[in-house]
């Protein structure tokens with residue numbers, strides 16, 4: 560069986576691996592398709608970031624590891640004590656692996672699990688024909704949701720969690736800095752949550768266009784001038800947005816997010832930072848802005864599935880290419896590094 564394994568920075572290899580055997584409480588999923596995530600790309604271009612190379616995390620696994628966590632597939636095999644699924648059932652898997660036992664897990668905050676791991680980083684993922692997953696993290700996919708929509712539930716859930724963490728309320732004005740897969744998911748979810756207007760700051764024209772298709776009110780290019788000023792000028796009274804979302808992971812967009820939010824507003828940080836950011840914290844302290852971090856999802860999966868099943872979410876604009884596992888490096892990872900602004904989500908079929 561083929562699997563795309565991360566050995567090191569710029570070193571992804573399509574290798575032959577044995578068909579995995581599901582252990583206690585696990586299921587084996589035959590992968591239908593799997594999206595390339597920004598975090599996969601970070602690991603390829605700049606990693607290791609989350610992939611353990613020195614000491615094993617809770618999962619006990621280290622590189623080399625098969626990447627891929629945004630997938631849909633069918634249950635192929637059940638391990639002992641995994642009765643919740645049926646063979647052949649179409650499923651997606653919550654990729655945030657948690658222990659279920661630590662202080663945070665028992666307190667209802669599993670995203671803070673002391674042993675938090677990530678499928679496709681700390682355990683073999685789904686750029687492969689088969690992937691093992693804990694049965695407890697499996698979600699059946701309703702018939703009205705297509706495979707491609709289902710493969711997008713993971714990044715959309717990141718967006719939904721960010722919107723929920725931000726406390727955005729109906730009628731609020733929002734700004735989303737960065738219109739990659741996560742930023743575009745935030746745009747869609749902020750709209751569904753009742754945002755009165757959603758402004759976007761994004762350099763790539765194709766992505767600004769996608770943002771408008773996903774429901775953005777107006778999209779600004781930071782090269783047109785001071786981006787925060789453009790956003791503030793578009794908000795009521797020129798005060799700035801009630802809620803800002805940083806979806807890039809660099810100093811500049813973070814500062815744009817802070818400065819385009821209104822005094823007393825909230826800035827939600829969803830970007831993954833490759834290096835520490837420089838921020839003038841007087842911009843937070845003096846006008847009492849609130850900074851919140853947001854990672855992953857938990858109860859967000861079923862919500863996104865319900866939105867998709869009810870037809871309230873058109874995610875078609877998010878898929879920009881469909882490729883085969885054999886071509887994943889050249890037409891997937893390298894293509895994203897060359898032409899990131901042209902793409903949102905590339906789906907890989909094994």
Ligand SMILES: [Zn+2]
Pocket residue numbers: 596597598628629713714
């Ligand atoms: Zn992802």
Ligand SMILES: [Zn+2]
Pocket residue numbers: 657658659660661662663664665669671672673674675
């Ligand atoms: Zn835990």
